[in-house]
Amino acid sequence: MLQELFSNEIGLLSVFTIGFVVVMAIFLPIYFSKKINEDVQNDQK
Numbered sequence: 001m002l003q004e005l006f007s008n009e010i011g012l013l014s015v016f017t018i019g020f021v022v023v024m025a026i027f028l029p030i031y032f033s034k035k036i037n038e039d040v041q042n043d044q045k
Contacts, residue, residue, distance in 0.1 A: 005011040 005015065
């Protein structure tokens with residue numbers, strides 16, 4: 001099954017899509033929380 005996943009175009013596209021979604025799910029909350037904290041610090045000044 002893994003051989004099929006990594007050997008054809010559709011399988012590779014699926015792997016890259018899943019990886020991209022996972023990276024976005026990690027990156028976006030970190031990015032937004034940093035921006036929110038910067039906003040809060042700027043408002044306190």
